[in-house]
Amino acid sequence: MENNTFAFAGERFADLQMLRYCLNGFEQLSLQQKKYIYYLAKATLTGRDITTDQFGKYNLPIRKLLENVYLHFPGDRESKDFLAMTVYLKRVWFSNGIYHHYGCEKFQPDFSESWLRKAVDDTPFESLPGNYRSKQEMMDVLCPVIFDPNVLPKRVNQADGEDLVKTSACNYYEGVTQQEAEKYYEQLRRQAGGNEQPSFGLNSKLVKKGGKLVEERYTADGLYGEAIRKIVCWLDKAREVAENEQQRRVIALLTDYYRTGDLKLFDKYSIEWLRENEGDVDFINGFIEVYGDPLGLKGSWEGIVEYKDNVATERTRKIASNAQWFEDHSPVDPRFRKAKVKGVSAKVICAAMLGGDEYPSSAIGINLPNADWIRARYGSKSVTIGNLTEAYNQAAKGSGMNEEFVIDEETRALIRKYGDLCDDLHTDLHECLGHGSGQLLPGTSPDALKAYGSTIEEARADLFGLYYLADDKLVELGLTPDKEAYKSQYYHYMMNGLMTQLVRIKPGHVIEEAHMRNRALIARWCYAHGNGTVEMVKRDGKTYVRINDYQRLRQLFAELLAEIQRVKSEGDYETARQLVEEYGIKVDADLHKEVLERYRQLNIAPYKGFLNPKMIAVTDDHGEITDIRLDYSESYEEQMLRYSKEYATL
Incomplete structure (x- = not known):
């Protein structure tokens, strides 16, 4: 090959x-x-x-x-x-x-x-x-x-009213209740004080020993030590052939963190990693995302190696260089906007190797670091993984999904013409700007939304991307060819959130995964509040989504974005819970049955994953x-x- x-x-x-x-x-x-x-x-x-x-x-x-x-x-x-x-x-x-x-x-x-x-x-x-x-x-x-x-x-239970720690099989806690875990980390945050706290709990397992709570840290001499020592060994070899001195500094900080487990070192590593933008090769290696913990505290181990796609990166560079404009014109309350956006960098990359929680199933876009205070003070680094996106797009061609679920040929033609472009742009906006936008009010804990935090954060980034996808600014920047292109993504997003993502749910089950809950929350909230802006119609016994007013739909995205940002900025747990529980979880059994049957006839696998190349x-x-x-x-x-x-x- x-x-x-x-x-x-x-x-x-x-x-x-x-x-x-x-x-x-x-x-x-x-x-x-x-x-x-x-x-x-x-x-x-x-x-x-x-x-x-x-x-x-x-x-x-x-x-x-x-x-x-x-x-x-x-x-x-x-x-x-x-x-x-x-x-x-x-x-x-x-x-x-x-x-x-x-x-x-x-x-x-x-x-x-x-x-x-x-x-x-x-x-x-x-x-x-x-x-x-x-x-x-x-x-x-x-x-x-x-x-x-x-x-x-x-593995991860998110059912409201249950002890999420005791009823989840993930291996981050042992002999500990949800209340005990939350109290333990709240005490650590209070003792630390200030607004630049480390991500407590990110690299440890919380266990009860002799009636006391103890963190078993993931370090070279601690939990997972044998694996971590070998990771450090390969990182040391990589350091010797790095492209520049800043990359060597980044690796040195990461290996020091692996050896000590000091989360303050992880923050220093994250800041220096943000500053490295000169080399073509980059990587992620460590305990990063917290979706696998029902409390959203503990990072699952993941790794990605990547190198820059210089041609495609021109697209994301235009977005990143205008980050302040997007922040200033966001439809959220000015109190929740950043007065000065710092350090936003974005690029399109080729994945070279996937590992841990990014393999075989991988994200197609990444925005890091996750610490809100680092984002606010130093910025963020965003990537869109171009060769994985291309692989997904290639696999989708000829699947019959659009023919079966899109309401009419006019809309299908719109998706054929603009769909891949607007999918990529939405990912770019989500990762490059959405996650990095907005700010917490002073005194708001980044963990205030608890089990609902991941869903709310993904909804915030998605809504930011959806709102701006229809903006004239994108045409002005040459990112979209005309004022009609955004409609392809609006239709596809609503169809997915209201209907087609249900193919990933078993009969009788509810929506569990944070990204799926986010999409359902957005689509169903807009459907419920749109007064006919979006309809579910029947044709020949089949249900379809119909969008009657695309500009009104954009305004609905703006209204929901403003509320979601308020919830995040103020740490409004109760409203977060109400939004997710009302719009993001439940499944209409009759619609679900219909969607599954129509999908079954297409003979498509609902999930995709990747084989890595073998490097010799x-x-x-x-x-x-x-x-x-x-x-x-x-x-x-x-x-x-x-x-x-x-x-x-x-």
């Missing part, structure tokens, strides 16, 4: 389809840049076991158990149970554990417990995962977790690296088994 060949769809199983992404322009990078990417990629892949363990305390032994059976089972490998176990294992690989990567519900296996117990008895094990003393003990512990739907059923170091007779070769031929099974062998750390 040539380096410039475009991404294509690969293996499909369960509700998932694997895609390949290409490293366009990689061959034109210098040898030093390629080596830098190679070592950063190694650091990115080395944290895999950390993420799997964070997502559930039994995930790693279950994965290792199933891999051993898959590799060494001597029985009938074409039997229904073995094939069902293979699909289950592939889902475990994809989700970094036994819980759905999006809905967070536990997978229900299509093979029997009795079959698995016998398969384990018949299969040789070099060593038992999880330090179990016998196969019997191992199976007695793991089988209820795998087979009993009532044992640890949800070419060396001379002295062992010196002379090139980095890319191999795109590795299958999903081969890649996952190789990672489990080469990057086994826990």
Whole structure:
């Protein structure tokens, strides 16, 4: 496969389809840049076991158990149970554990417990995962977790009124209640005082020992130490071939943070990372996003290596260079705007390697750091991941989704003409400006919205992008070709929020994931408050979205953005709860049934994920690296088994 060949769809199983992404322009990078990417990629892949363990305390032994059976089972490998176990294992690989990567519900296996117990008895094990003393003990512990739907059923529970810590299976707390955890971190914030506090809890597990709460920090000599030491080793190698002195400074701060667990060092690293914009290569490596914690405090481990797409970056540069204009003209209360926007940088990048919580399912845009005070004082760095977006767009062509769900040919033509462009622009606006816009009022805790914080923040960024997508400023800047283009995104967004994202929900379930809740909240609020601006109409027995007034819809986005920003700035927990609970969670059973049936006939996998390229170091007779070769031929099974062998750390 040539380096410039475009991404294509690969293996499909369960509700998932694997895609390949290409490293366009990689061959034109210098040898030093390629080596830098190679070592950063190694650091990115080395944290895999950390993420799997964070997502559930039994995930790693279950994965290792199933891999051993898959590799060494001597029985009938074409039997229904073995094939069902293979699909289950592939889902475990994809989700970094036994819980759905999006809905967070536990997978229900299509093979029997009795079959698995016998398969384990018949299969040789070099060593038992999880330090179990016998196969019997191992199976007695793991089988209820795998087979009993009532044992640890949800990775992240967001149900209002329940103890979210006790009812979530994620491995961030042990023996702790929600009230205890919230009180513990509130005390830390009060003791620290000031407005420039570290992100308490980000890099630790909170456990109760001897009746006292203790943080077990993720450090080179602490929890996950074996994995972190290897990550640091690869980062040290990368530091030796970095493009500039600032990159070397950034890596040094990151490795010092990994060694000590000092969150103030993480803040220093984040600030210096923001200041590095000269090199073409960049990376994210660490405990970053908090969606996997029901309290929104603890970071899941992730890694991305990237290099700049200089041509596409011109688009985001125009947006970033006008950040102050967008902030000044935002429809929110002036009290909540930033008087001076600082340090906004944005670029379109090519992903070179994905790891941890960004693999195989990855974001297509990133805005960091997450600390509000750092954003306010130093700015933020935004990226749109162009080669992943292209892969998604390529996979969607000819799927039949628009033909089935878009109301008429006129609207479909609008989406065909402007859809990809406006999707990219909305992502750019969301990441480059939306997350970095606005400010908290003095004294407002960044964690005041608690379990609803992630949904509100994503809604805020989405609304910022939607509002400005229809602005004449984008035409003036040459980002949209005319005043009609935005309509493609408005229609697609409302259709998705009101209808088509329901294909990702099982019958009888509610919406759980923060991004999905955000889209439902926006679409349903506008539908409810628009007085006919948006309608749900029936044609030939099928439901469609119809937008009667696009400019009025823009005004609705503005009104909701103003309220969402107020909620965020003031830390209005009760209104956040009401908005999310009323508009973001519930599912209309009849509409859901209809959407699922129509979607089923299209035979499309609702979720996509990515296979990484295999990077091969070419060396001379002295062992010196002379090139980095890319191999795109590795299958999903081969890649996952190789990672489990080469990057086994826990």
